[in-house]
Amino acid sequence: AQKVSTLAKVDVKQGQSGTLVFVQTRHEMSQGAGVAVIEEQDIVYREAAAPGTAAPVARPAPADAAWEQPVRPDPMLLFRYSALTFNTHRIHYDRPYATGVEGYPGLVVHGPLIATLLAGLLPEHLPGAVPRVMSIRAMSPLFDTAPFTVCGRPDAGGALLWAKNAQGGLAMEIKVELA
Numbered sequence: 001a002q003k004v005s006t007l008a009k010v011d012v013k014q015g016q017s018g019t020l021v022f023v024q025t026r027h028e029m030s031q032g033a034g035v036a037v038i039e040e041q042d043i044v045y046r047e048a049a050a051p052g053t054a055a056p057v058a059r060p061a062p063a064d065a066a067w068e069q070p071v072r073p074d075p076m077l078l079f080r081y082s083a084l085t086f087n088t089h090r091i092h093y094d095r096p097y098a099t100g101v102e103g104y105p106g107l108v109v110h111g112p113l114i115a116t117l118l119a120g121l122l123p124e125h126l127p128g129a130v131p132r133v134m135s136i137r138a139m140s141p142l143f144d145t146a147p148f149t150v151c152g153r154p155d156a157g158g159a160l161l162w163a164k165n166a167q168g169g170l171a172m173e174i175k176v177e178l179a
Contacts, residue, residue, distance in 0.1 A: 006027075008025060010022070058170050067125045070148075078108075082110070092110055105145055114150070121151075129159070140165070148163055158175065
């Protein structure tokens with residue numbers, strides 16, 4: 001297998017919270033028969049918040065879930081996922097670093113872990129469904145300090161999946177188009 005990643009575009013903008021850097025990447029995964037998967041990412045990097053700045057409140061998650069599954073993240077899960085994915089960023093497994101250096105309230109739950117848990121709802125609730133396109137949008141972080149819920153429902157031509165924090169705020173949303 002081969003993966004080719006391309007940096008498509010970088011834009012720097014000023015936002016209400018400071019400097020924002022928008023990075024657009026394209027990843028093509030292929031094997032002998034050609035390209036099998038194309039992944040496009042739009043990633044936003046923001047300037048570190050000033051000390052004492054309150055974290056923004058997440059907008060409310062949809063209230064019409066057909067499926068819900070609670071998740072209780074813990075340090076062992078986050079450490080194992082970091083090891084599995086070769087992610088060495090200490091915010092996921094080193095609490096003193098995450099809280100003392102980076103200023104987070106706890107360990108940060110990996111975005112790809114949340115997406116994996118959300119995608120896992122599909123075979124359970126829509127057996128035989130084959131995703132053709134998945135559009136993922138992360139809106140607010142989740143931490144190991146509180147449980148969260150992965151939710152979903154059928155949607156026109158696919159499904160809508162989302163993760164909500166313990167207060168009901170939207171953390172991640174995935175729009176799924178089925179083949």
